[in-house]
Amino acid sequence: MFRYSIVLLTALAGVVATPVAGRPVAAQAATAAPMVHISNFTFGPQALKVKIGQTVTWVNDDDIPHTVMSGTKLFKSKVLDTGDTFSFTFTKAGAYPYFCSLHPHMTGKVLVSA
Amino acid sequence: MDLFDKSTDRRDALRCMAWAGTGALWAMSGGVASSTMLGGNGARANAVPSFTFLQLSDSHVGFAKPANPDARATYREAVSKVIAMPEKPDFIIHTGDITQLSRDDEFDDADQILKEAGIQTFHVPGEHDMLDEGNGKAFLARYGNGSKGAGWFSFDHKGIHFVGLVNVADLKPGGAGRLGAEQIGWLAKDLAGHASSTPIVIFAHIPLWMLYAEWGWGTDDAAQALTHLRRFGSVTILNGHIHQIAQKVEGNMIFHTARSTAFPQPMPGTAPSPGPQVVPAGQLRGLLGITEATFKRGEHQIALVDTMLSA
Numbered sequence: 001m002f003r004y005s006i007v008l009l010t011a012l013a014g015v016v017a018t019p020v021a022g023r024p025v026a027a028q029a030a031t032a033a034p035m036v037h038i039s040n041f042t043f044g045p046q047a048l049k050v051k052i053g054q055t056v057t058w059v060n061d062d063d064i065p066h067t068v069m070s071g072t073k074l075f076k077s078k079v080l081d082t083g084d085t086f087s088f089t090f091t092k093a094g095a096y097p098y099f100c101s102l103h104p105h106m107t108g109k110v111l112v113s114a
Numbered sequence: 115m116d117l118f119d120k121s122t123d124r125r126d127a128l129r130c131m132a133w134a135g136t137g138a139l140w141a142m143s144g145g146v147a148s149s150t151m152l153g154g155n156g157a158r159a160n161a162v163p164s165f166t167f168l169q170l171s172d173s174h175v176g177f178a179k180p181a182n183p184d185a186r187a188t189y190r191e192a193v194s195k196v197i198a199m200p201e202k203p204d205f206i207i208h209t210g211d212i213t214q215l216s217r218d219d220e221f222d223d224a225d226q227i228l229k230e231a232g233i234q235t236f237h238v239p240g241e242h243d244m245l246d247e248g249n250g251k252a253f254l255a256r257y258g259n260g261s262k263g264a265g266w267f268s269f270d271h272k273g274i275h276f277v278g279l280v281n282v283a284d285l286k287p288g289g290a291g292r293l294g295a296e297q298i299g300w301l302a303k304d305l306a307g308h309a310s311s312t313p314i315v316i317f318a319h320i321p322l323w324m325l326y327a328e329w330g331w332g333t334d335d336a337a338q339a340l341t342h343l344r345r346f347g348s349v350t351i352l353n354g355h356i357h358q359i360a361q362k363v364e365g366n367m368i369f370h371t372a373r374s375t376a377f378p379q380p381m382p383g384t385a386p387s388p389g390p391q392v393v394p395a396g397q398l399r400g401l402l403g404i405t406e407a408t409f410k411r412g413e414h415q416i417a418l419v420d421t422m423l424s425a
Contacts, residue, residue: 040387041329063179063390065215065245071287079215079245082179099287102241105330107288 035059036108038066038080043108050112055089066106071097164411165272168196168203169317170404171354172374174242175224176214181377181390182398185214189227191423192375192404196231203406204271206233209354209372210240210282210319216252225256239265240319240355241282250283266297268304274409275308277301279318281333291320291333298335302342313348313409313416321353323362323369326382331356343367350407350416359420370418373403399424
């Protein structure tokens with residue numbers, strides 16, 4: 001089920017590489033559709049670099065629900081059950097830290113540049 | 115709170131409860147844990163228990179993943195165990211994660227299952243019960259009658275003071291469980307009127323000591339709350355969240371976490387994450403369970419018995 005979701009999302013996004021062992025690195029993410037995988041109670045990559053105007057998609061690969069909540073509440077997902085996704089488009093440069101409101105030790109950030 | 119008569123004050127409702135009793139698997143005496151056998155060896159012969167209450171935790175109604183394809187069924191089994199007890203516990207405390215996703219149908223089903231026991235139940239929320247649009251309003255609408263803030267409250271029963279705390283609301287990035295200044299202030303005032311000889315039982319979802327920081331298994335500001343408890347001769351702190359039994363004794367305080375009725379989680383640091391642990395189907399019910407707590411008449415000790423669903 002996870003695999004299906006990932007393949008579907010990647011296909012939609014037109015990404016060639018499949019995010020298996022080596023998930024999309026920041027350099028790739030700048031050109032491909034940027035994704036963050038929530039897996040084993042971590043956001044991967046922990047820091048994601050994108051360009052202004054890009055849409056970041058988070059997908060929950062865990063067997064437990066998580067959320068994506070910006071530290072400034074700029075963006076906040078609904079609860080993401082297994083396989084659920086959340087997307088947000090970044091329109092301004094800057095660093096955007098976020099966390100999981102259920103498991104707040106889980107933190108990540110999106111670094112947006114021009 | 116639909117299990118309660120909304121017009122009845124908690125204290126009044128509890129006052130008319132009958133006595134009940136049970137054996138002890140392990141008991142605390144003078145801050146040192148000692149094991150006693152259940153029945154048969156005369157250990158209980160001269161000890162008449164004053165009353166028993168029951169702890170249920172982490173029922174995760176709605177969970178249907180490989181670690182347990184039907185958490186409703188195992189919750190029903192747990193409640194059946196309560197129903198089968200020869201003497202009814204005075205009441206039940208549920209230490210949170212009633213549901214998996216805070217959905218109305220999950221709360222409905224959980225209530226329906228528990229209703230079979232016909233025993234008054236006090237709830238505190240887990241983080242899984244805070245996932246509605248209102249960040250916990252659905253929980254409060256059902257169970258929050260008479261509570262403060264995100265759902266904290268206290269009541270007295272047969273000389274024991276019980277306090278339900280909420281450490282899953284408004285959590286902060288990078289942190290663990292959190293009570294918040296308002297709740298700690300309320301706790302200080304709530305305890306102020308009680309003599310130090312009053313036995314205290316505190317219950318909350320996430321452990322009130324830092325059990326494993328890497329997984330957020332603890333409460334960041336618990337130490338401030340515990341400051342107000344140190345003068346009491348007997349303090350029992352009952353938590354859930356980690357889906358396994360953990361115990362700690364600190365001075366006059368006993369900390370204990372209950373098993374889940376839904377799925378096990380790994381022991382700290384033994385897996386890449388605290389996610390649901392998949393075990394062979396035949397082993398699942400040996401890792402799920404309920405906790406009985408007994409106060410003996412005339413004594414200030416509490417005896418806790420953890421029973422597996424498979425037992």
